[in-house]
Amino acid sequence: MSLIQTYFERLHAQLQALEQRSSAAIAQAAERCAQCLLQGGVIHVYDTGHLVSRELINRAGGLAAFAPLSFDLQVTNTNAYREAHGVGAQTTPETVRCIVRAALDRSRIAPNDVLIIGSVSGKTPFTVELALQARARGVFTIGLTALDYSSQLQSEHESGKRLYEAVDLVIDNAAPYGDAMLTLEGVETAFCPASGIGAAAALWAVVAGIVERMTAAGKPPTILASINKPNGMERYRETIEQYKQRGY
Secondary structure (H helix, E strand, O other), X not given: OOHHHHHHHHHHHHHHHHHHHHHHHHHHHHHHHXXXXXXXXXXXXXXXXXXXXXXXXXXXXXXXXXXXXXXXXXXXXXXXHHXXXXXXXXXXXXXXXXXXXXXXXXXXXXXXXXXXXXXXOOOOHHHHHHHHHHHHOOOEXXXXXXXXXXXOOOOOOXXXXXXXXXXXXXXXXOOOOOOEEEOOOOOOOOEEEOHXXXXXXXXXHHHHHHHHHHHHOOOOOOEOXXXXXXXXXXXXXXXXXXXXXXXX
C-alpha cells in the first residue's frame, strides 16, 4: 500500500474518531451558536494560525455572521547589542493580561456572544488568557483543541490551565499527540498533521447544526453564495446587506 493510500485510511479513521468523540459537543455548540444569532449576537472566531483562521470566514456556503478576531502587539526597536544579551522582548503575565484586555476592549465582542478559540496545543498564554477574560465578560467560549495532545503538555499560562480547562465547551479535533499521522522509515519526523482537517470538519458540522436549528425556528441564517457564479458579486453584496439588516 502506498503512503497516499495510507494517508486516506488514516484520514477516514481520524474523521470517525472526531465523530465519536465530539458529536455531542458539536451539537451543543450548534445549539448555543444558533441561540446566540437568534438573539442578535455574533459568533467570533480566533485561531492561532492554522486552517481555521481562514476556513470559516467569508466562504461560499458559510455564514455571514462569523466574525474573525485577531490581535497582536508589534514593537520595532532592534539593537544588536541588546538582542545578543537577551534584553527586551519579554512577555510577562501582566503583559499578556493587558494585551488581551485591550484587544477585547477594542473588539466588537459583547456579552452573550460566542467566541470560538482554536489551538491544537492549547498551552499558550494568550489563548488561555483570552478564554478566561472573555468568559469573565459573559461571552460563551468554545475551545477547539486536541485533547490527546494538549493533555500531555504543560501550560505556559500563569494559571497552569490549558485551553480545554479554560473554556465553557470543548470540541476535541481528535488529533494524536504530536499531531502528525504518518511515519516512514528513514524520515526522522512524523508528517501529515490531523488537526487542521479535523478542526475544519468539526466547525462545518457546527454550521450544519446552526442552519438546521435556525431554519426550524423560522429564521434561516444568511449564507454566502459563491462570487464565481453568474452575477456572483452582485448576489454577494445583496447577501451582506441582508445580514447587516437582519443580524443573522
